[in-house]
Amino acid sequence: MILVQETTDWTTPNHTYILDDSRQYMHGYIKQGRADIEMFKTPIRFSTRGRSFHFIKKYNGMMQEDVKHIVSVQVEGSKGNKYNVILEDSKSSCDCTGFKYRGECKHIGLAREMLLYV
Ligand SMILES: [Zn+2]
Numbered sequence: 345m346i347l348v349q350e351t352t353d354w355t356t357p358n359h360t361y362i363l364d365d366s367r368q369y370m371h372g373y374i375k376q377g378r379a380d381i382e383m384f385k386t387p388i389r390f391s392t393r394g395r396s397f398h399f400i401k402k403y404n405g406m407m408q409e410d411v412k413h414i415v416s417v418q419v420e421g422s423k424g425n426k427y428n429v430i431l432e433d434s435k436s437s438c439d440c441t442g443f444k445y446r447g448e449c450k451h452i453g454l455a456r457e458m459l460l461y462v
């Protein structure tokens with residue numbers, strides 16, 4: 345299974361999903377801005393058509409503890425652009441260009457602040 349964060353540009357909240365390797369079934373998900381993972385008893389059919397995703401990591405049930413500490417947050421930048429930030433205990437990441445080149449950006453700080461209010 346794999347852990348992916350949705351990065352589709354639409355009005356629906358982008359959650360983080362646990363999908364099987366074929367990306368056709370969802371086994372669970374982490375609600376945007378939340379740290380707890382919800383696993384389904386039976387996988388639900390999932391459609392990736394017209395949506396975009398950011399691959400986070402391979403997931404096997406054994407990593408449940410790790411996953412609990414991953415939070416995905418969407419942050420609005422100063423120009424109104426939306427960035428997807430993933431907060432982990434040890435390392436965090438963002439899909440903006442600043443993070444890509446410098447390995448740090450202000451969105452991660454903003455995401456941490458946002459979490460204080462959810
Ligand atoms: Zn960023």
